[in-house]
Amino acid sequence: MSIHLNRRQLLKAGAVGAAAVALPPALPATSAAAYPVPAKMEWWYAARFGMFIHFGSYSYRGLGEWAFYNEGWSKADYQTQVSARFNPAGFNAASIVGLAKRAGMKYLVITAKHHEGFAMWDSKVASFTDTTGRRLYTLPSYTGFQRDLLAELKAECERQGIVFALYYSIVDWCHPSQTVRSTGLTTMASMxxxxxxxxxxxEHLRELITRYDPALLWFDGDWFPERNPQTLTDWWNADDGRDLYNFCISLKPNLVINERVKRNTGLGDYLCPEQTVPARPLPRPWETCQTLNGAWGYDSRKENQYKSVRTLVRELVRVVSRDGNYLLNIGPRGDGVVTTGSVNALTGMGAWMSTYSDSIYGTTGSPFTSEPSWGYYTKKPGKLFAHVSTWPTSRQLVIGSLTNTINRVYLLNNPGTSLPYTRSSSGITVTLPASAPNADVSVVVVEVAGDPTAGPPSGGGGTTYQAENAVLGDGASVYSNHAGFTGTGFVNFPASGGSLQFNNVDGGAGGSRMLTVRFANGSGNSRTGRLVVNGAGQNITTPATASWSTWQTMTVTVPLNAGTGNTIRFESTGQDLANIDHIVVAA
Known part of the structure; x- marks a missing residue:
């Protein structure tokens, strides 16, 4: 993947082999995305969930895909002592694709060449050799292993209805033209x-596109500083990325390509934040790539660090609710066998998806501008999906206001039984069963006429302001070590002097507004600080909650000026305030 020291912060099938792959259905024309979705990407946008596979000669070493760089290997020693010993005899394409399918994944991306430069196919491009210059640095030529793993995987994807895609690294640590340096970048020998x-x-890419017909190319190894003209150290820039994109598209016009032909320059078909979930929908199609245990390539040191199924399911839901795709990685061992931890995690996700996948596939992000404290929303024409991770003890779930006619409300796991509900200016209040049907995420479906559309907030509605996006002062900090927060973190205050200020708060037409504060106070005692609105202060006391992961709300009436020029500030005075997740200003 990307920089180890600073982690990297499938179109209807293409013209070649389109009929062989069962692509997910395109989105209905009436579905509203947060951004334009090109026709060639409709399958990808509807799929939502994919498998990433990091597999190369580094897998033999078992210390991650950056072993060459992190351990300071010379090219010759790495090639003869690591790559030459790589023997993936246990690689089973049917098993891997079957695992992806059972997990609910719709597409699969495997590393054809990672930064180490080892080609996982029988390339004939003459310059990609070992240090002797006499042997091609490829799986069959360098190890004697003659099976074509990419072809096996491609064939299984076609047989089982999964879309096949390839990863390729631009930077190449072992190529004769390059010498690795700090942060995993390379220096060219000459222009x-x-x-x-x-x-x-x-020519490498021509082989991959014409031989394996991937629906998508996932580039990486592009994080060089932007220089124009290029230099020996900063030898890849946006012009090169644009040229590479156009070259690949010339070979297959409907090929989907990620932004990392040269990231952060507006290139490619979609954005790909790594190991993070954006706090809100992005302006372009996007996909986050994530690990199961902190490792991309197989790393034996991290085999006891797998995320729980609950964490993974909730992360998938959060991503899709913000109109993104979720690319989840596995790293098979050097013998090609998928780890038990990976199988268990994906099997658990598959159990959830077998019941709740309708709330993921073909959906767009939430129709609302704020996220509820109990979970997340997704939608598709005719259905609003409320993903509930915090089941209300009161059995009353308040869903945001919609302009649509409601046909009925039900649990996705039990569609034959309608749930009672009422509509008011506060939204849609649904009476739930006493216990959640799923311990990780349960889904309530609001079946409506048309595409779910948010109504004007009033009463219990309003505008949400996340604390982590506010201005912090005097030691107040963003944390994420206690569960249950709704954004990307919450704000913690020091014993005294810390402050949290929300600027540009919308007061509408002005006058008194209900301010709702979501907080957690696991100290065992109430805590008092100052609430300052447009310079006028008052004391505010937050009662104790059951734990630091138990979030509650309190309301206070505040005077606001008309327009968006208001400030709301929280200050600790002699004792630290409760942790604050967000505030909601009623309309």
Whole structure:
């Protein structure tokens, strides 16, 4: 993947082999995304959930895909002592694709060449050799292992209805043209070597596209500083990325390509934040890639660090609610066998998806501008899905206001039984069973006429302001070590002097407004601080909650000016305030 020291912060099938792959259905024309979705990406946008596979000669070492760099190997020693010993005899394409399918994944991306430079196919491009210059640095030529694993995986994807895609690294630590340096970047031997490498890299890609017909190419190894003109150290820029994109599209016009032909320059078809979930929908299609245990390539040291199924399911839901895709990684061992931890995690996700996948596939993000304290929303024409991770003890679930006619409300796991509900200015109040049907995430479906559309907030509605996005002062900090917060974190205050200020708060037409504060106070005692609105202060006391992961709300009436020029500030005075998750200002 990306920089180890600073982690990297499938179109209807293409013209070639389209009929062989059962792509997910395109989105209905009436569905509203947060951004335009090109026709070639409709399958990808509807899929929502994919499998990433990091597999290469580094898997033999069992210390992650950055072993060459992190351990300071020379090219010759790494090639002869690591790559040459790689023997993936246990790689079972049917088993891997079957695992992805049972997990509910709709597409699969495997590393064809990672930063180490080892090609996982029988490439004939002559310059990609070992240090002797006599042997091609490829799986069959360098190890004697003659099976074509990419072809096996492609065939199984076609047989089982999963979309096949490939990863390719632009940077190449073992290529004769390059020498690795800090942060995993490389220095070119000469500008002639640079030109020749780019020419031959395109031939690599020509082989991959024409031989394996991937629906998507996932590039990486592009994080060089932007320089124009290029230099020997910063030898890849946006012009190169644009040229590479156009070259690949010339070979397959409907190919989907990620932004990392040169990230952060507006290139590619979608954004790909790594190991993070954006706090809100992005302006372009996006996909987050995530690990199961903190490792991309197999790392034996992290085999006891797998995320729980609950964490993974909730992360998937959060991503889709913000109109993104979720690419979840496995790293098979050096013998090609998928780890038990990976199988268990994906099997658990599959159990959830077998019941709740209608709330994921083909959905768009939440129709609302704020997120509820109990979970997240997704939607598709005719249905609003409320993903509930915190089951209300009162059995009353308040869902945001909709303009649509409601046909009925029910649990997705029990669609034959309607739930009672009422509508008011506060939203839709649904009476739930006493216990959640799923311990991780349960889904309530509001069946409506048309595409679910948010109504004007009033009463219990309003505008949510996340604490982690406010201005912090005097030691107040953003944390995420206690569960149950609704954004990307919450704010914790020091014993005295800490402050949290929300600027540009919308007061509407002005006048008194109900301010709702979501907080957690696991100290065992109530805590008092100052609430200052547009310079006028008052004391505010937050009662104790059962734990630091138990979030409650309190309300206070505050005077606001008309428009968006209001400030709301919390200050600790002599004792630290409760942790604050967000505030809601009623309309």
């Amino acid at each position: 002639t070597a640079r030109a020749n490498y780019i020419r031959d890299m395109k």
